[in-house]
Each structure stands twice: as C-alpha cells, then as structure tokens.
Amino acid sequence: VEAVPLPEQLLIARVRRAVPQSAAVRAGIGDDCAVLEVPRGQQLLVTTDFTLENVHFRRDWHAPEVVGRRCLMRGLSDIAAMGGRPLAAFLSLALPADLAQPWVDRFYRGLLELAREFRVAFAGGDTSQSPCGIQADIVVTGAVPRGQAILRSSARPGDRIYVTGELGGSAEAVHQLLKSPRKPAQKLRPADYPRHFHPTPRLAQGEWLRRRGLASAMIDMSDGLSTDLDHICQESGVGAVIEAAAIPLARVGRPAYSVSLERALHGGEDYELLFTSAKKLPSRMAGIDVTQIGQITRGKAMTLALDNGRRQKLIPHGWEHFRKDREPR
Numbered sequence: 001v002e003a004v005p006l007p008e009q010l011l012i013a014r015v016r017r018a019v020p021q022s023a024a025v026r027a028g029i030g031d032d033c034a035v036l037e038v039p040r041g042q043q044l045l046v047t048t049d050f051t052l053e054n055v056h057f058r059r060d061w062h063a064p065e066v067v068g069r070r071c072l073m074r075g076l077s078d079i080a081a082m083g084g085r086p087l088a089a090f091l092s093l094a095l096p097a098d099l100a101q102p103w104v105d106r107f108y109r110g111l112l113e114l115a116r117e118f119r120v121a122f123a124g125g126d127t128s129q130s131p132c133g134i135q136a137d138i139v140v141t142g143a144v145p146r147g148q149a150i151l152r153s154s155a156r157p158g159d160r161i162y163v164t165g166e167l168g169g170s171a172e173a174v175h176q177l178l179k180s181p182r183k184p185a186q187k188l189r190p191a192d193y194p195r196h197f198h199p200t201p202r203l204a205q206g207e208w209l210r211r212r213g214l215a216s217a218m219i220d221m222s223d224g225l226s227t228d229l230d231h232i233c234q235e236s237g238v239g240a241v242i243e244a245a246a247i248p249l250a251r252v253g254r255p256a257y258s259v260s261l262e263r264a265l266h267g268g269e270d271y272e273l274l275f276t277s278a279k280k281l282p283s284r285m286a287g288i289d290v291t292q293i294g295q296i297t298r299g300k301a302m303t304l305a306l307d308n309g310r311r312q313k314l315i316p317h318g319w320e321h322f323r324k325d326r327e328p329r
C-alpha cells in the first residue's frame with residue numbers, strides 16, 4: 001500500500017491532468033496564485049467550507065467518492081444560493097501519513113466527477129500531512145451579474161416561502177447509520193438515500209430564479225429548515241409561518257418511506273434551496289419540484305401551523321453532525 005501524502009508535485013500533476021479547463025482561469029495550478037477572469041459586469045462570489053473526518057463524514061460510512069463529491073457540493077450549493085455560476089474551485093487537503101493512496105484517488109474521482117458535471121475548473125490548492133484525520137477545505141468562486149446576487153437579508157412581510165426538492169432525506173441516512181454504527185455503510189444502499197450519498201447542487205434552479213428576478217431572499221439548506229429559515233428571518237428582520245402539512249417530506253429507504261416531520265424541519269445537509277418570493281411560482285423549476293411551505297410575516301417570531309389548526313413556536317434546532325445527543329429525534 002502506497003503511503004500518502006504523495007509528493008505534492010505528483011499530486012498536482014495528477015489533478016492538473018484531470019480537471020476541466022476554463023476560460024475564467026488565466027493561470028491556475030502551477031503558479032503562485034490563480035489569476036481569475038471575472039466576466040464583464042459581474043461580481044465575484046467566494047465561499048469556503050471544511051470537510052472534516054468524523055464531523056462531516058466517517059470513513060466507515062462514506063465511500064471516498066462520496067466524501068469528494070460532498071466536499072465540492074458544499075461550495076457549489078453556496079454559489080447556487082446566491083443565484084451565481086461557479087468559476088473555479090481550490091482545495092486544501094491534509095491527510096494522515098498512513099492513509100492508503102487508493103482512498104485519495106477515489107476522493108478525487110468523486111470530486112472531479114461533480115466538477116465536470118458543472119464545468120468547474122480547479123485552479124489550485126495545498127496538501128499537507130495531518131496529525132489527526134482527513135481534513136479538506138474547499139474554496140469555490142463564482143460570478144453573478146453586478147447587484148443581482150440573491151441575499152438572505154431581503155425577505156419582506158407577505159412574501160411566500162418556497163423550498164426545492166424534498167427535506168430530511170440526508171439526516172434520515174445519518175439517523176439510520178447512527179442507529180447501527182457497526183453496520184457497514186454498504187448495507188445502507190446509497191441509491192436509497194440519494195440526497196445524502198449523491199447530492200447535486202441546485203445551480204440551475206438558483207440561476208433560473210435570479211434571471212427572472214423572482215427570489216427576494218435565498219439560502220441553501222445546510223443546517224436544516226428551522227435553522228436556515230431563522231438565518232433569513234434574522235438577516236431580513238422578519239418572522240415566518242410554516243404550514244407543517246405543506247413541507248415536502250423526503251421519501252427514502254427500501255421499501256421507501258416518508259421521513260418524519262421532525263427530520264424534515266431540523267435535519268441538515270439537504271442542500272435544497274430555501275427562498276422567498278412576492279410571486280406565486282410554478283410547481284416545477286428547471287426540472288425540480290418547488291413547494292410553497294409558508295409566508296413571511298411582520299414581527300420576529302417563527303411559527304409552525306399544524307394540520308389540526310394549532311400553532312406552535314418554531315425553534316431553530318441547530319444541526320450538529322453525528323452528535324447523538326444533539327441529533328434530531
């Protein structure tokens with residue numbers, strides 16, 4: 001078994017061969033800095049996200065390709081949430097000395113597959129030896145026409161609240177893995193939990209909304225509906241009412257079942273878009289279902305309206321990865 005880190009030069013050469021090229025990158029891997037071309041009339045978007053072993057993934061639960069894909073996914077989802085288009089990504093990777101080389105190769109395979117899918121160039125990064133576990137830090141840059149980035153801070157009372165796709169599917173996979181920690185991940189068929197094991201960023205949907213000027217505020221759901229909606233409410237200085245019956249519960253597993261309302265409300269890492277709009281929107285957008293789940297209100301409170309007519313306070317239930325004591329019930 002070949003040990004890593006590979007000599008940096010060799011790793012760089014490999015990545016360089018494998019990455020998609022882009023007109024946006026005038027100089028990239030192989031120079032001191034990347035030189036990026038921002039399209040005329042556009043602004044640069046920059047986002048950074050950690051992927052840490054035993055925080056965001058576990059080696060016994062997640063295949064290396066899945067870890068690589070999800071690593072880049074986190075950054076692309078942030079670009080989608082602004083209504084932007086990705087330009088180039090940067091990856092800094094710290095690897096334990098005893099990590100087998102095939103793990104690294106498979107990690108890159110998953111990451112580069114997603115990069116090719118969305119034509120994201122890789123323009124640089126760093127590698128180092130890690131004293132404790134695998135650590136990846138992804139930086140993704142993107143572009144959006146000047147003044148058109150969709151912020152969290154511009155939701156207005158009366159706006160409708162929408163989500164793309166279904167909610168709770170990713171957290172349900174983690175819940176199932178936590179329930180039987182010794183069960184090899186392969187027993188949990190990745191195909192039965194696609195949003196967890198093979199997520200796709202909602203870039204087309206974010207851009208669709210931005211082009212038409214339809215979204216007043218937007219965020220991608222990494223922490224869970226209750227927490228991410230709270231971010232919009234806090235930033236916009238508004239409140240919200242969510243209709244419990246309207247929330248699209250993810251269907252996962254085999255045979256397929258719907259996740260609980262709790263999971264859909266508080267489970268993280270679905271990476272769907274949560275946005276507000278003054279308009280009534282169609283039920284599908286760029287090939288993905290869109291559901292109205294509530295309305296923005298005056299005042300600062302978040303309320304959950306239940307099927308039986310009762311109302312309760314909606315409290316943001318922070319999502320902390322893999323921590324059983326904080327895991328949503």
Ligand SMILES: [Mg+2]
Pocket residue numbers: 077078081219220222
């Ligand atoms: Mg985000």
